[in-house]
Amino acid sequence: MNETMIIGLLLGSLAAMVPIVLTSVGAAISERAGVVNIGYEGILMLSAFFGTISAEITHSGWIGLLGGALTGLVLGVVHGVITVYLKGDHVIPGIGINLIGYGGVAFGILAYWGTAGQHQVPSYAQISPLWMDAFGNSLSPMVPITFVVAFIAWWLLFKTPFGLRIRAVGENPEAADALGINVELYRFTAVLIASALAGVAGAYLSVDWLGTVTKTIAAGRGFIALANMVFSGWDPLVALVGGFIFGFFDNLAIYIQNNPWLAGAIPWQFIATLPYLVTLIVVAGIIGRARPPKWDGIPYKRE
Amino acid sequence: MSFSDELRGYWKPLTESVLAILIGALVGAIVLWLSGYDAVAAYKALLEGAFLGGNFAETLSKSTPLMLTAITFAIGSRTGLFNIGAEGAVYFGAITAVGVTQVLQNPLTGVLAGLLVGALWMLPAAVLKVYRGVHEVISTIMLNWIAFYLAGWMALSVLANPENPNSTLPIPPGARLPLLVKNSTLSWAFIIAVLTAIVVYVIMWHTRLGYELRASGQNPRAAEYGGINPKAAVIWSFLIGGMTAGLAGAVQIMGIPPSYSISQGLANVYGYGFDGIGVSLVGRDHPLGIIFSGILFGALNAGATKMQQTGVPLEMVKVIEGIIIVAVAVPGLLDLFARLFRRGSQ
Numbered sequence: 135m136n137e138t139m140i141i142g143l144l145l146g147s148l149a150a151m152v153p154i155v156l157t158s159v160g161a162a163i164s165e166r167a168g169v170v171n172i173g174y175e176g177i178l179m180l181s182a183f184f185g186t187i188s189a190e191i192t193h194s195g196w197i198g199l200l201g202g203a204l205t206g207l208v209l210g211v212v213h214g215v216i217t218v219y220l221k222g223d224h225v226i227p228g229i230g231i232n233l234i235g236y237g238g239v240a241f242g243i244l245a246y247w248g249t250a251g252q253h254q255v256p257s258y259a260q261i262s263p264l265w266m267d268a269f270g271n272s273l274s275p276m277v278p279i280t281f282v283v284a285f286i287a288w289w290l291l292f293k294t295p296f297g298l299r300i301r302a303v304g305e306n307p308e309a310a311d312a313l314g315i316n317v318e319l320y321r322f323t324a325v326l327i328a329s330a331l332a333g334v335a336g337a338y339l340s341v342d343w344l345g346t347v348t349k350t351i352a353a354g355r356g357f358i359a360l361a362n363m364v365f366s367g368w369d370p371l372v373a374l375v376g377g378f379i380f381g382f383f384d385n386l387a388i389y390i391q392n393n394p395w396l397a398g399a400i401p402w403q404f405i406a407t408l409p410y411l412v413t414l415i416v417v418a419g420i421i422g423r424a425r426p427p428k429w430d431g432i433p434y435k436r437e
Numbered sequence: 438m439s440f441s442d443e444l445r446g447y448w449k450p451l452t453e454s455v456l457a458i459l460i461g462a463l464v465g466a467i468v469l470w471l472s473g474y475d476a477v478a479a480y481k482a483l484l485e486g487a488f489l490g491g492n493f494a495e496t497l498s499k500s501t502p503l504m505l506t507a508i509t510f511a512i513g514s515r516t517g518l519f520n521i522g523a524e525g526a527v528y529f530g531a532i533t534a535v536g537v538t539q540v541l542q543n544p545l546t547g548v549l550a551g552l553l554v555g556a557l558w559m560l561p562a563a564v565l566k567v568y569r570g571v572h573e574v575i576s577t578i579m580l581n582w583i584a585f586y587l588a589g590w591m592a593l594s595v596l597a598n599p600e601n602p603n604s605t606l607p608i609p610p611g612a613r614l615p616l617l618v619k620n621s622t623l624s625w626a627f628i629i630a631v632l633t634a635i636v637v638y639v640i641m642w643h644t645r646l647g648y649e650l651r652a653s654g655q656n657p658r659a660a661e662y663g664g665i666n667p668k669a670a671v672i673w674s675f676l677i678g679g680m681t682a683g684l685a686g687a688v689q690i691m692g693i694p695p696s697y698s699i700s701q702g703l704a705n706v707y708g709y710g711f712d713g714i715g716v717s718l719v720g721r722d723h724p725l726g727i728i729f730s731g732i733l734f735g736a737l738n739a740g741a742t743k744m745q746q747t748g749v750p751l752e753m754v755k756v757i758e759g760i761i762i763v764a765v766a767v768p769g770l771l772d773l774f775a776r777l778f779r780r781g782s783q
Contacts (some may be wrong), residue, residue, distance in 0.1 A: 171518075172574055175638070176759075187741075212763065222768040225519050225574070227716050230762030231576070237755020244750040245472045349752075356580040410582040414561075416666035418569045 142271045144381075145342025146389060149273075149343050150375075151180065152280045153335035155403040157359035160289045160331030166291060166368055167324030168304035170431035171213050171230030175356025178336035181205040182351045183239045185337025186255050187246065193390040195261030198341035199276075199348055201336050205307035206333020207326055214325035218318050221433035230352050232356070251345045261342040262274070274342050280374075283331070287370040300324055304427035317399030332356070354410065361413045365420050368427065379416070384409045425436065447609070450721040453770045456617025457719065462762035468756060469749065479511065479749045486743025487736035492619035494621035501657065502706075504630040504727055505685035506635050506713025509678035511722040513551070513573070515641060516674035517654035520560050522577030523582030524710025526555040530686025531699050531706045534586050535596050535605050538612035548687050549574050549630070555683015556676045558584065563675035567668045573675075579711065592699050604698040614692035626692030633681055638724040640677070650674055661668065671677060685709055710736075715758045718765045734758065 157174050164171055181202035188201025205406065209231055216222040241320045247253045265270035291297035302310040337435050339355075340347045358380050366372035390405045462480070478690040486498050506523040508745040513520030530551035537550040562580055565571035596605040614625040639648035653670040661667055686706055690699055698707060716734045720726030741754045764770065 188718065216763070216768075220768055220773075222766050224768035226718060228762050229521075229718070230759045230764075230766060231757070233715060234756050235758030235764060237752045237759060240752035241472075241750045241756055244752075326550055339609040354578060354582050357575060361579070363574045364572070401590050401594070403586040406586045407583045414565070414571075414579045414583075416577060418570050420564050425692075 138269055138271070139265075141267070142269065143385065145266055145273055145384035147269045147378060147382040148277045149381070150204050150385040151386075152274070152276050153281050153338055153342065153355050154359045154380050155284060155373055155385075156335035157332045157356060158366060158373045160328030161286050161360055161363045162366065162368045162370055162373060163287060163291065163300065164324045164328035165363065165430050166304045166427055167180040167300045167321045167430065168213070168307065168429040168434065169217055169325050169328075170224040171217075171325065171328065172225055172232035172357070172360065173209065173213060173235075174328075174332045174359055175354070176228070176231035176233070177209050177332040178339065178352035178356050179232075179235030180209065181333040181336030182340040182347055183242050183335075185223050185257065186340045186347050188254070189259035189337075189341045190256065193258045193385050195207050195341040196258060198244040199261075199337045199431050200260060202335075202337025202341075203330045204332040204333065206331070206336070208335075210326045210329025213329065214322045217326065217433065218321045221435055224431045224433070235352070237345070239351070243347060243388045251349050255340055255345050255347065257285070257416055259341055262346055274338075276338050276342055284370045284374045292371065301427070303434070304429055307429050311318060311434075311436065312436070315409060321434070332359075334360075357382075358409065361417045364426075365416055367425075376416075380409060380413065383412045416429035418435040448725075449771060453499075454719050454721060454730070454735070454765065456770055456774065457761050457764035457767075458746075460764040461757045463522070464583050464760045465753065469753065474749050475747065478747050479744050480752070482514055482736070482747045483740035483744040483754075485740070487740035488490070491618070491621060492739060492743075494618045494623040495601045495739040496732060496736040497627050498622040498624070499738040500687040500711040500731040500767035501626045501630045501692070502689045503713050503716045503734050503738075504634055504731035505681045505688075506710045507716035507720060507731060508634060508713075508729045509682040510709070510714045510717040511724060511727060512609070512637065512641070512650070512674050512678045513723040514717065515654050516650045516670055517657065518671065518674055519574050520559075520562070520567070520577060520675060520678050521574060521687070521710070521714060522559055522580050523678065523713050524708075525577070525581040525588075526558045526679045526682035527686035527689070527706055527710050528584045528588035528703055529558045530555045530683030531597065531690045531703075532591050532605075532686075533683070534687035535608060535699060538608050542609045542611040544612050544614055544625075544691060547608065547691050548684065551683045551687025553683070554682070555686065556679035558610050558683070559675040559679030563672045566675075568669050585707075589703055592701075592703065596699070598698065601698075602677075603701045604696055606698060607690050608683075608697040612691065613697055616692075618693070622693050624688075624692030624694075626688035629684070629688055631684075633684065634724040636739060637677070637681070641724065648672065667700060682713075684709060685713075712755075712758065715762050718762050 159327050168218040184205040185198040185202030189195050189198025216227045217224050243253050246284050264275045266272040299320050303317045307317045339351050365376040385404050387408045391402050449655045466476040509523040532549040533554040534551040538547040562576040567571050600605045603606045617623045650667045650670050653665050653667040657667040664743045716730045720730035739752045745751050
């Protein structure tokens, strides 16, 4: 192992942690407010797709991220209206949105670009890295931004009245309601923040990190992010740590597969299972101690 | 409860499912139209491909694995679990069927082995849920990905076909499920799926085990007071669900000509577990409802091939299915519509 490899692995892990952290931070905010959403996988998919389209039209990767956020918002409105205002089940809409995501992106790639399964994002539509070395290792501006987002989310949740109310409607909506807090509005807002963050994460996949749109681009990261949220104890700062661990294994799998001398020793399929296996093990080790917000996933109806 | 009461209880969920399907079709048409396709031509091709002449046999054939994976989700749902792990159990059911029939060349052992391994594959999720409190959505999704790579590796190595690099060894002729309709892919697998649905219905609604599963699904604490062990219920729910999913994988390979083998990248067993979730939701998590919603989704999949000939990508039907599920998730969909309609007519 030489220095370049270590730097490569480190930077790769940082790049891989971005979508996981952004999504889990959002999910933590949403669940703190009491709304479960398992549709982040679908949000990642669709915002990777629409993010690329907006980036290609405007020749700006940053507008691509914005397009991703908007895509997330639209899907968040759907989820929020069903769960918060219509008091529907919190899990089923996400199953539908995930299906729309996988089908819609495969459909969309063919319908919009005319290629099957995969589309390369042109460099003018990608976000240029902050730093890059001769070996192709690079650092995206989204890495520091992700750290900042996690800090802001933590500060909002635990240091501001807004955050107190978000947590109140997830922990004890009846008491919050009695204090005059608009339970539905806070829950809905939390859902929108979460979906928009996942939307940015999805667009990051295509217009920044991977530089391509594929029909399986999210590759389970929406669910890994949920596992990371549980790991973090619904705390955005801890989610950074977990995100780095998950990012490390996600990246390690890609790294080993791209290194034939390593890949020859073990079947690549075994390595590809790593991020998922680690997620299972970590979650199994942690959950006994993790306590979700009391009203997490339960619709609140005024008596 | 008399039979007519039971029927009356089905009326509202049935109309709501039909309404959700109509919404899915309508929104799907809008998506097609916005993407510049001829929605009418696409839907016409879809319906022809699903129901015209011999195509209906294809619809029934395509519905077979979907019914079985839908039952996996339905049993979970009735037990208070979101078991979305059918996908992984399908892969291993298929792999097992191919492996076992190489040695024991008769259909029954293939089917039973697939069933058993499907149940075994669900066991980790059940144990993690009961003893570690791991939410089954996370564990089953992770297990699905692990299964995808492991089964994919087995297909290419242990079960590799020396004569054809694009598929596994075929099921030997003596272990294949006989066809029901000549020159189609409709085999005994369909009968097995329908019988399974009926058996699961009987287990869930007319046996003590089923009562315990449903009771602990509705209110685990009350069930525990009633002397039911909710942990055992969770494990049974995963095991039975794993069986039907493993069965889906086995019959999907044992009953589908001409290859009777697993294609590269698990292509001909991929996605049934996920699609089964939608089938179950539209069938209102009821085994008998699932027979009908399975045929509906089978029709969508069979028709998709014909629709593709009009230029519309195959995956459009997944979008329609997703929209149907989101519509199903809207509580009191019927009441909502009735209210809108009343307001509109004033």
